[in-house]
Amino acid sequence: MCNERGESEPAAALGLPTLTAVTAKHLIEIRWHARAGQGAVTAAKIVAQTAMREGKYAQAFPEYGPERSGAPLKAYNRISEEPIRTHAQVRIPDIVIVSDPTLLRSEDIFAGVKADTVFLINSPRPAYKLALDIRSGPHPLYAVDATKIAFAEIGRHFPNMAMLGALVAATAIVGIDQLLLQVAENLGDKASFDAVQANLRAVRRGFHEAASAVANPADAPASHEAPAQPGWREMLPGSAIADAGNASDYVTGGWRTLRPRLNERCNDCLLCWFFCPDSAVVLNEGKVTGFDLNHCKGCGICAQVCPPRLKAIDMVPEGGDEERSS
């Protein structure tokens, strides 16, 4: 449900229970869906540190899949006014954060959610359109184009600074001033003054640019039940590698958040083909014709080794052009 003009509106205008419902609870649990290398684990840590700065109790911990840039991962936060006794993964989140829009295609972001779970999604789509597209039903949903903000302010694909600002705008789970202080403190030792300022600008823009909407409740997905977890006796044996040299049988391009795009300046020096760790640069009769997107991980090595005077490879956001224009 958006307003009569089909636009997103602030949660308060829609009468949503977001801010008071989320902040009044004793224990708030957050699940982050992200990709390795985008700063989600750091962002979860900053949320916990900011909460502790405010005198609360907090946890932040990741759940990694494959140890590789771009691989899907989850991270969790717990924040409470009282000591937190549980240390397990978050199964029934109060807040779900999706910091890469490509994860909407592969991750079950609705797993275990409750009727009042708040969604915060990095997406170039307007919140009301996104809510309809993913059928988020009655859940308060916030959208922010954190990828665009990251490129504009930081110059790299680190959307989670903007997501932090949007998280505070959506839930007031910590104060924005305290959050900015914590970000500056965390980055201060490692980054230059300019880099710290760029990250702070990204946080502020996320805070101001997050927009909310609620889809028609009738559009809710069929089930929000937490998935049943098999016991160890029911689990199938895994990690069995039947054949050698079978990497090409597995489509791993879904980890990618940036994709290489070849431009007309290429002079076929083949440096990119030589250095690509996934043999994903496609040649035809000794000339580069494109990239094998089933196996390219978007690491950007090809763009880095391409001679600077040519810069024949641009790294562009995955799903970007089509998704961003729709």
Ligand code: SF4
């Ligand atoms: S981004 Fe370039 S170097 Fe990296 S896997 Fe893709 S084609 Fe290979």
Ligand code: SF4
């Ligand atoms: S490194 Fe650059 S110029 Fe050389 S083949 Fe690859 S894209 Fe073309």
